[in-house]
Amino acid sequence: MRATPSTAPAVDAPLAPDADEPDIPTELDIPAPPTWLQRLTAYRQPLTLGFTLLLFVIGLLACWHLLQALDPDALRTAIHEIPGERLGGAFLATAVGFLALAGYEWSACRYAGVRLPLPRLFLGNFCACAVSNAIGLSVLSGGSVRYRLYGREGVSTADIARISLFVSLSLGCALPVLAALAALSDPHDAALALHLPEPLLQAIAALLLAGITAGLFWLSRRRLADSTLPGTIDVMLGKSRLRLPGLRMSLLQLVITAIDVCAAASVLYLLLPEGPPLGAFLLVYLLALAAGVLSHVPGGVGVFEAVLLAAFAGQIGAAPLAAALLLYRLIYIGLPLLLACLLLLANEARQYLPAGRQALRAVAGPAAPVLALLVFLAGIVLLFSGATPSVDVRLEHLSFLIPHRLIDASHLAASLIGVLCLLLAHGLRRRLSAAWALTLGLLLAGALLSLLKGFDWEEALLLSATAALLASFRRAFYRPSRLLEMPFSPVNLVASICVLGAALWLMFFVYQDVPYEHELWWQFAVDGDAPRALRAALASGLLLAGLALLWLLRPTPPSIDRPEEAQLQQAARILLASDQPDGGLALTGDKALLLHPSGDAFLMYAMQGRSLVALFDPIGCAAHRAELIWQFRDLCDLHHARPVFYQVRAENLPYYMDIGLSAIKLGEEARVDLPRFDLESKNKTMKDLRYTLSRGQRDGLAMRIFEPGEAPLELLRPISDAWMQGKQVREKGFSLGRFDPAYLRHFRIAVIEFEGRPVAFANLLETDAHKVASIDLMRMHPEAPKLTMEFLMLSLLLHFKAQGYERFSLGMVPLSGLQPRRGAPLTQRLGALVFQRGEQFYNFQGLRRFKEKFQPDWEPRYMAVPAGLDPLVALADTAALIAGGLTGLVKR
Incomplete structure (x- = not known):
C-alpha cells in the first residue's frame, strides 16, 4: 500500500537529502472566531440569490404597472x-x-x-x-x-x-x-x-468617451516593448503583467x-x-x-x-x-x-456511436446538463400553458368527446407535472437514475394531458420529443439514488419560484378583466379558463412550497467524523484488492472515509474552513469512481462546503469536470518503470547507481524487510525523532503518514542496517495487484552514511522488480513541470517561478534532480476545484490540512 506524497513543501522531503519530513500535530488548533468577511463569504450564495430574486420581483412589478391597462x-x-x-x-x-x-x-x-x-x-x-x-x-x-x-x-x-x-x-x-x-x-x-435634459445627456456621453480615451492613454504609457x-x-499594472x-x-x-x-x-x-x-x-x-x-x-x-x-x-x-x-x-x-x-x-x-455503448459515461458529458435544461424548459411550458386560456375552437371540439371534469383534472395535473419537471431538472443534472425514470414518465404523461386539456398538440409534441431525447441518453444517468436524498439546491428552488411567479403574473395579466369572486374557485365548465388557471396556480404553489419545506426540514447532514476501526479494516481490504497503493494513507485515521454502497471503493477526505478536501482519486473499483465523486459533491452541498480533489490523475479529470470543477496542475509524480530499470546498463547514470549500491554494501549497509507488526519500532523511533530534530520540523499529515505504531502496523517496513544497527527505515505501500509500489515515511538518522538514502531507494527498486511489480513511485515533486511562458495561467506562472527561485524555502530542484537519477517517467498531478477565486482558497485550506492547522503554516 502506498500514499503519494503531497505537493506541500514538506511532502517529498524523505527522498531528498536536504528536504523536510512533515506529519500531523498531536493537539488541535483552536480556530479563531470568523471575521465579518468570512461570515459574508459563508452566506455569499443566499445573498446573491436573494438579490436576484428581489430584482426579478421588481422587474415583474414594473412590467405589471406599465402593462396594467393593456387588454390581452x-x-x-x-x-x-x-x-x-x-x-x-x-x-x-x-x-x-x-x-x-x-x-x-x-x-x-x-x-x-x-x-x-x-x-x-x-x-x-x-x-x-x-x-x-x-x-x-x-x-x-x-x-x-x-x-x-x-x-x-x-x-x-x-x-x-x-x-x-x-x-x-x-x-x-x-x-x-x-x-x-x-x-x-x-x-x-x-x-x-x-x-x-438634453445638455446633461450630452455631457454624460462626452465625459464617458473622454474617460475611456484617458484610460486607454494611461494604459498605453504602461505598455511593454515585448508582447x-x-x-x-502587455502592460504593467503595479507589479503585475497583464495581457x-x-x-x-x-x-x-x-x-x-x-x-x-x-x-x-x-x-x-x-x-x-x-x-x-x-x-x-x-x-x-x-x-x-x-x-x-x-x-x-x-x-x-x-x-x-x-x-x-x-x-x-x-x-x-x-x-x-x-x-x-x-x-x-x-x-x-x-x-x-x-x-x-x-x-x-x-x-x-456522434462522439458516442463510434466509442461503443460502454463508453457513454466518458463521452456523454454535456448530455445530462443539456437534457436537464430541456426538462426545465418543458416545465416552464406546462406552467405557462396552465396560466393561459386554451384555444376556443379546439376546446369546443374536444368537449364533445371528453367530460369537462376530465378536462379540468388534466389541466390541473399538467401544471403539477410542470412544477415537478422544474425540480427534477436538478436531479437530472446530478445524473440520478431515479430522476431520469420519473421525469420520463412525467413527460409522457404531460404529453397525454396536453391533448386532453385542450388538444395542445404543439405542447404534446415538444414534451414527447424531450422524452425521446431523454430515453436516448439513458446511460448518461447512471447514479442509483433516492430522490429524497438529493441535496437541497437553492439555485434550483429560486429558479422554480421565479418561473412560478412569472406564471402567476401571466395569469393575472391574461385574466385581469375577469371579476374575482369566491365562487370562481368552484366553477367547473368547458369555458372556465380562469377558474382552471386559478386552481392550477394554487395547487402548483402548494406543491412547490410543500416540496421545498420537505427539503428544508430534512435531518441535518451527517457529521464528518474520523473512521472507526471497522471502517479502517474495510478500507484496508479494498486497498489490497486495488492497484492504488496511495490509498494506504486512509489508515492514518485522520481522514473521514466515504464508502461506496457496494463496499469495493472509498474516498478519503477532511474538512478545513469551508473546503472539503478529498485526497487522491477514489480508491478501489474503477467502475464506481464517477459515483463516488458525485457522492462527494452531494456531501459538499449538504455541508455548504467547497469541493476540492487533491492530487488527482489526468485520466480521471473528465469525472471532475462533470461535476463542474476545473483543474490546475500541482506538479509531477516520478514513476520508475521496473521492467526497464536495469543497473547493468552501460549509460553513465546506471554506472553511478551501481557504484552507490556496491559502495554501500562494502561500507556495511544492508536492507532488511519486516512483515506488518514485526518491525522493532522501539529502535526506529529514535531515528524518526533525530530526523525531525535535525530538520527542525514537526509531525504533519493529511497527504502523508506519521510515526504512529497504530498506523505503521499495517505495512511492511524496510530497515537499513549499518554494521548491524538500524539507521534508516521506510514503510512500504503495496497491494495484492503487484502493479505499483511506493513508500510513505522515509527517515534516516543524521549520523548514517551519506549514501544511505540512495542505497535504500536502489534496494527497494531491485526488490520490487524481483517481486514482479510494474512500477515504483518516487512521489511527486511539487510545482515540477509548470510552464513559466507568457500567456500561461497566473497560478502556473507563479508556481514555475517558485520552483525556479524558491530554493531558500524548499529544495524543489534538488528533489527533482535526486529522483531523476533513477530515470523515472513523469506524470502530471492536478487539483480539481471550483472556478473563480476558489483555487487560491482551496490551496490555502489544503496547505493548512497538511500543516496540521493554520498555525502549522507558519511553524516547521
Whole structure:
C-alpha cells in the first residue's frame, strides 16, 4: 500500500537529502472566531440569490404597472398584425447577430493563442452564446459548453477560461462606448426616451468617451516593448503583467460588437409597428441589455422588458411593444437555445456511436446538463400553458368527446407535472437514475394531458420529443439514488419560484378583466379558463412550497467524523484488492472515509474552513469512481462546503469536470518503470547507481524487510525523532503518514542496517495487484552514511522488480513541470517561478534532480476545484490540512 506524497513543501522531503519530513500535530488548533468577511463569504450564495430574486420581483412589478391597462386581446391582435416580411427580417437579423458573435470567438482565440477548426469554432460559439443568452452568467454557462467542445481539440482549461472571459468582457467593455455614440448621434430623441435634459445627456456621453480615451492613454504609457502574442500588448499594472488586445484587435472587436448589437436590436426594432428614432432606440436597448446582465436574473427576464417599456410604452403603445418583446424572446433567445441543445446532443451522440455503448459515461458529458435544461424548459411550458386560456375552437371540439371534469383534472395535473419537471431538472443534472425514470414518465404523461386539456398538440409534441431525447441518453444517468436524498439546491428552488411567479403574473395579466369572486374557485365548465388557471396556480404553489419545506426540514447532514476501526479494516481490504497503493494513507485515521454502497471503493477526505478536501482519486473499483465523486459533491452541498480533489490523475479529470470543477496542475509524480530499470546498463547514470549500491554494501549497509507488526519500532523511533530534530520540523499529515505504531502496523517496513544497527527505515505501500509500489515515511538518522538514502531507494527498486511489480513511485515533486511562458495561467506562472527561485524555502530542484537519477517517467498531478477565486482558497485550506492547522503554516 502506498500514499503519494503531497505537493506541500514538506511532502517529498524523505527522498531528498536536504528536504523536510512533515506529519500531523498531536493537539488541535483552536480556530479563531470568523471575521465579518468570512461570515459574508459563508452566506455569499443566499445573498446573491436573494438579490436576484428581489430584482426579478421588481422587474415583474414594473412590467405589471406599465402593462396594467393593456387588454390581452389587444396583445393578441398586435401579434397577428406583425407583417410576415418583418418576421422574416427578424429571423435574418438573428442569423446576422450570431454570425457576428462568431467574430467574438475568433478574436478570443487569437487573444488566447488558440487555433481551432472553423466548424468547431462556429459550433462552440453558437452553443455557448445561445445558452449564456438564455441562462446568464456567460463565463460559467458558456465556459462549460466551450470546455466540452474545445477540450476534445486539446485546448487547455486555462485557455478556454481565457476565451470565455474575453467573449464576456468584449460586450461589457464596448457597451459604454456604443451607448455614448448612440446618445450623441441623436441627443434630442435619446433625452426624451430617458427623460433627461438634453445638455446633461450630452455631457454624460462626452465625459464617458473622454474617460475611456484617458484610460486607454494611461494604459498605453504602461505598455511593454515585448508582447505575449501577435495582436496583443502587455502592460504593467503595479507589479503585475497583464495581457490586453492590441489597438487593431480592439478596434476590430468594437466593430464586431457594434454589428452584433445592431443586429440584436434590429430583431426587436423590426417587430415594432412604428419604431422610435434608431439612435434613441439603440441607446435604450443597450441600457436595458446592461441592466439585464448586471441584475444576474437569467436572461434578464423582467428587468430588460421593464426598461424598454418604461422608455417607449407611451410612445409606441403597450400592446405593440409587449408583442414585439414576446416575439423577440422567442426568436432571438428561445429558438437559438433549443437549436443549441439539439446540436450539443447530436454532437454527443456522434462522439458516442463510434466509442461503443460502454463508453457513454466518458463521452456523454454535456448530455445530462443539456437534457436537464430541456426538462426545465418543458416545465416552464406546462406552467405557462396552465396560466393561459386554451384555444376556443379546439376546446369546443374536444368537449364533445371528453367530460369537462376530465378536462379540468388534466389541466390541473399538467401544471403539477410542470412544477415537478422544474425540480427534477436538478436531479437530472446530478445524473440520478431515479430522476431520469420519473421525469420520463412525467413527460409522457404531460404529453397525454396536453391533448386532453385542450388538444395542445404543439405542447404534446415538444414534451414527447424531450422524452425521446431523454430515453436516448439513458446511460448518461447512471447514479442509483433516492430522490429524497438529493441535496437541497437553492439555485434550483429560486429558479422554480421565479418561473412560478412569472406564471402567476401571466395569469393575472391574461385574466385581469375577469371579476374575482369566491365562487370562481368552484366553477367547473368547458369555458372556465380562469377558474382552471386559478386552481392550477394554487395547487402548483402548494406543491412547490410543500416540496421545498420537505427539503428544508430534512435531518441535518451527517457529521464528518474520523473512521472507526471497522471502517479502517474495510478500507484496508479494498486497498489490497486495488492497484492504488496511495490509498494506504486512509489508515492514518485522520481522514473521514466515504464508502461506496457496494463496499469495493472509498474516498478519503477532511474538512478545513469551508473546503472539503478529498485526497487522491477514489480508491478501489474503477467502475464506481464517477459515483463516488458525485457522492462527494452531494456531501459538499449538504455541508455548504467547497469541493476540492487533491492530487488527482489526468485520466480521471473528465469525472471532475462533470461535476463542474476545473483543474490546475500541482506538479509531477516520478514513476520508475521496473521492467526497464536495469543497473547493468552501460549509460553513465546506471554506472553511478551501481557504484552507490556496491559502495554501500562494502561500507556495511544492508536492507532488511519486516512483515506488518514485526518491525522493532522501539529502535526506529529514535531515528524518526533525530530526523525531525535535525530538520527542525514537526509531525504533519493529511497527504502523508506519521510515526504512529497504530498506523505503521499495517505495512511492511524496510530497515537499513549499518554494521548491524538500524539507521534508516521506510514503510512500504503495496497491494495484492503487484502493479505499483511506493513508500510513505522515509527517515534516516543524521549520523548514517551519506549514501544511505540512495542505497535504500536502489534496494527497494531491485526488490520490487524481483517481486514482479510494474512500477515504483518516487512521489511527486511539487510545482515540477509548470510552464513559466507568457500567456500561461497566473497560478502556473507563479508556481514555475517558485520552483525556479524558491530554493531558500524548499529544495524543489534538488528533489527533482535526486529522483531523476533513477530515470523515472513523469506524470502530471492536478487539483480539481471550483472556478473563480476558489483555487487560491482551496490551496490555502489544503496547505493548512497538511500543516496540521493554520498555525502549522507558519511553524516547521
